[in-house]
Amino acid sequence: MVGTPVFLIAIPLLAAFLIPLIGMIWKESVRIIPGLVLAYMTVLSASLYLFILENGTYVETIAGWQAPWGIDLVFSPLTGLLATIMTFMGFIVWLYSYRFKSNVEFEAAKKYFIFLMLLVAGSVGIVITGDIFNQFVFIEIVGISAYALTAFYTGRNSAEAAFKYLIMGSLSASALLIAIIIVYAQLGTLNMAEIAANIDQMNVHYRIIAMIFFIIGIGVEAEIFPLNGWAPDAYTEAPGPVGGAFSGIVVKAGIYAMVRMMFTLFDISGPMKILIVIGLVTLIVAETSALRQEKLKRMLAYSSIGQMGLVLVAFGMGTKAGVFAALFLMLNHAIIKPLLFLSGSFLTFNTTEKYISQITGMAKKMPVVSVLFALGALAISGLPPFSGFWSKLSVLTAAADENLMLIIALVLIISVIEIVYYFRVINRLFFFEYDESVSVKPHKPGFNGMIALFILAGLILLIGFYPASVTGYLDLAADDLLNTHQYIDKVLQLGQSIIQ
Amino acid sequence: MESVGYHILGGIVTIIVAFTVGLTYMGLSRKITARIQNRKGPPFYQNFIDALKLASKESAIHHGFMQHSGPAFLMVSAILSVLVIPVLNNGNWFPNLNFHGDLIFLIYIMVFGSLGMALGSGQTGNPNSAIGVTRGLSQMVGFEIPWVMALVAIMVKYQTTSLVDLLEVQQTGGWLMFSSPFAFIAGVLAMLGMFRYSPFDIVSAPTELASGPVSENGGKYLFTMMSSGSIFAFAKLVLYVDLFLGGASNLIELLAKTFAIYMIPMLYGVVSPRYRTEQAIQYFWGWPLFFGFLALVHALVF
């Protein structure tokens, strides 16, 4: 082990503080140091993950305050897996954007990389913390850095997108805070395990209201309908890699927070109508509106929202198979969607509007990127033999075990829609003639960017042809999420409960 | 005595008979038509003279391979159809391919010729031939439907597709034209189109298409077409006789029955003007189709 979970949060914060100072001396450092930090975080979380796979869940108490008094970081098979994915994706995004817009001047680059780092740190924090208020703080960190990143480009409508995001974000923060207040007023504790242990002592009405406020508070990050109005704008206006980071990292954190709340905090077992309903509505609305988009990134954003809806549906089934399928979906989406965003932003590099019609015949000019984009599109629309197929299949089988015919039918119909709009883009990309009047002038992709794309594509192919390479880990994670008592015991084994 | 040579001999004899009878009937029809129209008309052996003349001609030009093979195709279908149709009831005379005969095979081998004809005349590049061919094919689609319905009705009723079995059935159980009348009516109405006399002579419409497919063909080509036409006519007549009139046990009976059948389209043709193509098709999909359905129902119910 090269460190403890707390480094995952401490190091980036420290670096975020130091980078401007070092940047005064050595300008290039603002690009490099975040990369080093993210690489370190990746290595750290990976090694931690391998460690806990052998030795079981690892709970770290901060500053010696034992749970439930102190804040503790829980690094379990589930959280470890998610943290590893997130840090890895963060590193990929950095690798991609290391020379991205190398014309961007020093100040902007500094802000960009610092906020990117904070985004990853906050998301990891959301995942590994064991304390709801701490989680709230991390959500706010993610939120603020996300607003800043969304508003990165000064020339465009990015400020508008960021402002919408901000309104929704702060409203949701208020809701989350209210929920936390209710829980605290009822149980007098903020520790998740503690709450989970004593949830049945809570007045049922307060419990439901608290749950509602939690859902609303986290729902904005998790992009559930109708709280996701900001998402397409933010994805569209933020720089391409940031879009990748949102869909690969932030949303996952939001989904995790919601699921942890439902499964562990309120210890609901069995199918959860609320998640299924919300997920289905989100799925349908998002995918159908994706069909009619003129802008590439906006289409990708809607598709990403729809995928998250599907993930919620899968979680909502509440069974082992369902949770497994949901985690599989999250993993695949975390790999595929960034690939789409990153390659897409190479394709539409020289345009600010990102219209789909502007990439007409681009494959003639930049074939490799186009092929990678097509690979991502085929994979996300669930065509075998790529990774998306297996997750979709596991979702369907999970639904079939529960006899949810309607869900199966809906998911398949939605998949047809997905295929249609992705193939429209592929057609434009490959089988139309490039003409200067409509298409943007191609931009030569950078070396590091191509490496990032190739890593993602390789992962897609690996999971697609050999799904067994990841299913084992996902299985452990699903067990970990479903087994609430183990979680409680693990966390509270250090100190005994306040409430005897 | 089922040797190969015997078969071939019988086949050739059959062909010669068919050729002679066919040409004679054609001549007679010309004579009768003339008389009805109050003309004198040529002698009935006129066609033999024409055939002889054409056969002895030497053609100086040709338009390519398909023009040679087209009439040959035509001849193949004519001869094969006459070979698979039992000419007389007992197989000792004319021992051809009768006992392997099959109505569906017959239907297909009969249309084989028109396609060959179409190809042959197609290469001559004469627009009239192509127009005539398309008309002919369209009309064929028209009359095949009631014709096939009649056949299907008969086949279903007697649970066989073999002409020989049908003949045996008629030996015992009377003629089919009485036992299944609707099929007979449908068949006869379809026959009007099959023989291509007016009003269904839209294929080789004289004075309109310059005799259609056969234009640009002279000498041996025309002879082949003419003789194949006569053989074909005989084959069709014999088929009708076998199907509906209980076959024939000797040549005299055969001639009588075939001539009786032959009168129907000819006399109908003399008094009626020519249809347009779609009119012809619609005609066949009117009453004949109706009788075909009746025949099917009749075959299924009784």
Added chain:
Amino acid sequence: METILTIFIIFIAGTAATYFLGKLNGVLRSILFLATLAATGWLFFTGITPESGIEFRILGITMGWGITPFSYIFAIIVMGLALLSGIYAVKAMEDEKNLNFFFANFLLTVMSMMGILFSLDLISFFIFWEIMTWSSYFMVVFTGKDVQKVGIKYILFSAIGAYAMLMAIVFIYSFTGSVLIGDFIDNFHLFDTQMQWLIPILLLTGFGVKSALMPLHVWAPGAYSNSPMSYTAMFSGALSKMGIYGMVIVLILIVQQIPNGYWIKEVIAWMGGITAAMATLWAIKQDDAKKMLAYSSIGQLGYIIVGVAIGTPLAMLAGLFMAVMHGIFKSTLFMVVGAVERQTGTSNFTEVTGLIRKMPWTFLAALMSIIALAGIPPLGGFIGKWMLYESLMGSNHYLLIIMIFFSSTAAFLYCFKFLFGFFLGQEEKEWSHVKEAPAMMVIPMLILAGFAFLLGIFPGLILKPINEGMQFLGYVSTTNRFWEMSIIFNDWGNAVVMMPIFYWIIGVFVFFLVFLTIKGYKTTRYVSTKDISTSGEIPKEHENLTFTMGFMQPFLRAVAPVMKRQIDKYYTSIGNGLEALFDFTRRINTGNGQTYALYFVVFIIILLLFKDSLF
């Protein structure tokens, strides 16, 4: 068995090599492509024996690969056509751009079809099915002509079919806990009635799309005519047979087990009949050879579906035999069109005329396969049609006979149109430069035409493996009952002897050919088709009297009432309606931040209202 794995490995490696090394050098690309096909073909025809397979597990699901006597029939079609049309494609496509993509996709399609036939479980079946779908999709849009319209239509229908199939597969998996086709068939009678009806219908939807059954066929004309002809030869010849393959399995092994399941068969048979009739009419209407052949393919598949849906031994024999025959002659015809288009630059009847002396070998292939298509003896098409009629009569489908007969008689119209339009008629100055297609393109056509001829005389050659496959499906052996090398019996025991008839045909034909051309090439001389007398006057050099415009117009006028409305229109209107609806849903996100805040509050209220039902 290792041979199967070896075949797949060779395919994948060949695909990758063709794609990447193919960029370097055209010759290398062609060599790699043909080498892959040849190696796999050799392995298949020598190394594969039926009734052998392997098993493995993915995601805890047991899967298996192997080959059965039944799928062996189709595998023969696929491999044979792939080899021949591959040779054809190498020459035909030589002037096109990014060919490495084309050939890699070609190999991918062949591999996926072999995979479909090799897979003994539904999951790998579906995986290969989808690979086939998207790889063939890329071929459909390869030429870049109206990509969005045709391509999206194709992928949309394929996706609908495939996902209907996937739904059925998922149900099966959740009910039986296994995806092996064998287990599914064995346990099918355990399902509840609703499932017993739902699953076959879903599966048949999936297969019906690929085999262009009537309500689901609208993708076919565009797709067939839009992809390169050298690929369409396999697309229509082999790829559509995958639908037939699945349909046979479902209808024979699954639907048999349903009480009153024969209704499904009847409905499918009637749909097949209607498909045959309507597609034939539309084929007559077309002026573009590709479109015409596409519709004709739909019609022919209609016959095949009728055969397999009736399902009596003779009908099944007929259906499978016609499947093989259709694979042979239809791919030949598509190749012919490809050759004509390559040499003249157009595939439109109204433009090309009188090529017979320019491209005689192509014409020969076309003639043979047209005769086979029209079902005229002695070529193979007749055997299939004959058996189909006999079986229909034996199983009391009288109206169906009339329908089939109508369509196959009407087929003569477009058959003649095809031959006349391209090869006959007056020879044009415009096409005087046209040369015969190169040998690499002509030889595959002639080989296929030869097969069509051979199977006409010796149907037993292909009927033997079909018979074994049918025994695998549970039929009693039909040897000596329905067919021998040259005798065919029908249900009622009547026989048609092929050999003497064939001898007579040849004899008479040759005799009259000699009679007509005796001294022919000594005395008679060839004159151009301009040298004719039409109503007494000689046409000038520049004026073309060939009759091409409004071909078959009278017939079309007669059948106009049934052709008035097309299904395509209805689908289009439905699609437009849906698009409008979706355009509304996206407007939920009005760009106004305050509205989102309002949604926020409304959402809270809704949740509070429905909290009892939701939590």
Added chain:
Amino acid sequence: MDTAELIRLGVYGTSILLILIGLYAVLTKKSLIKIIIGLSIIDGGIHLLLIGIGYVKGGTAPIFSPGSEDAVARMVDPVPQALVLTAIVIGFGVTAVALSLIIRLYRHHNTLNIDEIKNLKW
């Protein structure tokens, strides 16, 4: 009902009232500035609510000082106060970002009316 209850109810009532006022501002006011003010008012209300929870009548500051070891019973709950401090800081940060965004928006659109800032939609 003793005064503690009254004070507690009063505090709750006030905070909820504040939240509603803020919500009203966010939903109806067209000016970006006012929307931000509304958000801040909501935050204020929530903070007040948070404080109110930890309230103990006549409680002392939660500090262990020698000589008053018995004070533990009379201490007010320290956690809400810590939470409030954090929440205030976060709210401050968010407001700062929001105002900077508003400046950008004004430069870009020359208006503060939220209804006119709808370039991104559908």
